[in-house]
Amino acid sequence: MAKATVREAEAYNMLVKGFHPPRQVARNFIKAYMVGGSICVVGQIILDYLVAKGVPFVQASSMTSSTMVFLGALLTGLGIYDEIGRFAGMGSALPITGFANSIVSPAMEFKREGFVLGVSARMFQIAGPVLVYGALSSIIVSILKVFVF
Amino acid sequence: MTLVRAFLVGGLLCGLAQLILDTTKANPAIIMVSAVSVGAVLSGLGLYGPLVTLGGAGATIPLTGFGHLLVTGMVEDATRSGLFGILTGGFRAASAALMAAIIFGYLMSVLFNPKG
Amino acid sequence: MLESMRRGSSTCVFREMPVIVSAAAVCGPKEGKGPLGPGFDLIYKDTLAGENSWEKAESRMARQAVEIALAKASLSNNDVDFLFAGDLLNQITASGFMGRELNIPFLGIYGACSTMIEGMGLAAALVAGGFARRAVAAASSHHDTAERQYRYPTEFGYQRAPTSQWTVTGAGAAVLANEGSGPRIESFTAGRIQDYGIIDPNDMGSAMAPAFVDTLCRHLEDMSRGPQDYDLVLSGDLGRIGSTVARHLLKEKGIDLTGVHEDSGLLVYEMTPEICSGASGCGCIATVFAAKVWKELSAGKLKRVLLIATGALHSPTTCQQNESIPSVAHAVSVLGV
Structure with missing residues (x-):
């Protein structure tokens, strides 16, 4: 049979699964924990410094995020962040530096296709959905919180 | 001490995200999207605020903190100016990080080429 | 009527077996450091191969493989009757752009990673059938062109799935002829x-x-x-x-x-x-x-x-x-x- 029936396909998928190498769940968890935690420590150092300088907390927090975005962007530009990501997985993808990486990497990647339809159009290839779902979920949550409960 | 707490909380969030990546079919993009939404929901339930108090940057730097930030901004503006505040509040609060991401993203693409 | 060269359900068995008079392989730095390193005819020091995009680099590698293979058999482009080539890029552009430089009758094929053998089979059939004196089969791929087309941008930091595979940056070409010495x-x-x-x-x-x-x-x-x-x-x-x-x-x-x-x-x-x-x-x-x-x-x-x-x-x-x-x-x- 060229195209397997649903049952054949299910059986084959089961068979194949047995040959997959096991995911190193515990090791990956620790790696993500270490790297993700360390990135947050860098953020905390910046935050503490700004607060100590007398910057109001909310503003200091925004400035910290922006600085972390800059660092993520720079490390992506230098070709280092993808190496960190290969090691740490979500440990470097989940912090806001990873959000910056998801914006800078397609921007750089599609530079050769031009600065309008390449860089700018592709920039939010991965970050776009994050913004869309961030907006959707937070709007629903806020409406419920402010006007319903 | 703030540093230790940031490490523990931030690391835990990243570790949990990794756990989901390794045990489900989700890809990194889907987890990033989900993290923002989860952060927004936790924020709405009043759980994320205490986490920020506890973990500091450890709670605000991961993308869950981005969801929390959006909700915080919306709720603030909505209590001040009603329903319209829902539309203005989110990105007002998140504006710095977003502008930084766009500007630095563009800048880096001008300065650097991908190395592969 | 012609005597058939078909056997069984799916196989062509060639009466006059085409000779693979030469073959050449070109690759990027990572492949050059691998176990096959000494066997390559040309190893580029970086994945851009002197071009300004990875797509051009892949096309260049494909062209180099064909040119080196022809040179090894002391043949010129005009001696070749057909060029079968394919790659992984949309509209097999690496191959098409290679063909632009070579001035050989060009037949683009797509069989994903089976392309090289598809090309060798078709080239062999044309040579064995007397429609070509010499035909070339070539195929190319490039890690970075494949990544950006099939997966994520190359600088995106994520972990590769343990089941995934690493696309080879390189190209190979084989010259088939109706005479000469070599594997058949x-x-x-x-x-x-x-x-x-x-x-x-x-x-x-x-x-x-x-x-x-x-x-x-x-x-x-x-x-x-x-x-x-x-x-x-x-x-x-x-x-x-x-x-x-x-x-x-x-x-x-x-x-x-x-x-x-x-x-x-x-x-x-x-x-x-x-x-x-x-x-x-x-x-x-x-x-x-x-x-x-x-x-x-x-x-x-x-x-x-x-x-x-x-x-x-x-x-x-x-x-x-x-x-x-x-x-x-x-x-x-x-x-x-």
Whole structure:
């Protein structure tokens, strides 16, 4: 049979699964924990410094995020962040530096296709959905919180 | 001490995200999207605020903190100016990080080429 | 009426066997450092190969492979009647843009990672049928062009799935002729598309294993042979997982490949964790054949080899639409000198 029936396909998928190498769940968890935690420590150092300088907390927090975005962007530009990501997985993808990486990497990647339809159009290839779902979920949550409960 | 707490909380969030990546079919993009939404929901339930108090940057730097930030901004503006505040509040609060991401993203693409 | 050269359900057996008078392989730095390194005819120091985009670099590698292969056989472009070429890029542009520079009648083909063997089979048929004196088959792939087309931007930081494979940056070309000395193509078995419902594009080895099994079985049946009649059965890029699955499926059918089978995907790189399940891409079997197997056939170290390249015929679009991955495998058997 060229195209397997649903049952054949299910059986084959089961068979194949047995040959997959096991995911190193515990090791990956620790790696993500270490790297993700360390990135947050860098953020905390910046935050503490700004607060100590007398910057109001909310503003200091925004400035910290922006600085972390800059660092993520720079490390992506230098070709280092993808190496960190290969090691740490979500440990470097989940912090806001990873959000910056998801914006800078397609921007750089599609530079050769031009600065309008390449860089700018592709920039939010991965970050776009994050913004869309961030907006959707937070709007629903806020409406419920402010006007319903 | 703030540093230790940031490490523990931030690391835990990243570790949990990794756990989901390794045990489900989700890809990194889907987890990033989900993290923002989860952060927004936790924020709405009043759980994320205490986490920020506890973990500091450890709670605000991961993308869950981005969801929390959006909700915080919306709720603030909505209590001040009603329903319209829902539309203005989110990105007002998140504006710095977003502008930084766009500007630095563009800048880096001008300065650097991908190395592969 | 012409006497048919068909045998069995799917195989062409050539009466006048086309000679593979030369073959050449070109690659990037990572492949150059691998076990096949010394066998390559040209190793580029970086993945851009002196061009300003990876697409151009891939096209350049493909062209270099053809030019070097022709030079090794002391032939010029005008001596070649057909060029079969293909790659993984949309609209096989690496090959088309290569053809622009070469001035050889050009037939673009797409069989994903099976392209090289598809090309060799078609070229052999034209030469054996008397329609060409010389024909060239070539295939190329490039890690970075494939990443940006099929996966994420190259600088995006994520962990590769352990089942995924690393696309070879490189190109291979083989020159077939109706006279001369060298290994000879004995037969060509064109595969039928198989789809066993694998959806994960990061597990192409599993998706392609049934195609490998189907074509191998057809070939052996058509030729009334067993695996032991070959010194080597070389698969394209099943990788570690695909190879294991394929051998398991074959055992169930009573065919034992132990000691005979090698997979090109496991020959290109040192198998570090980064490589995951192995190498892949059109350039995989193309370079392994040109840099290693062709030489061993020419030196008489191998007497009879079966090359079976598998290709996964999906696209990023079909994967996003949750379609399963159809796969194909083509085989040619080659006799050593």
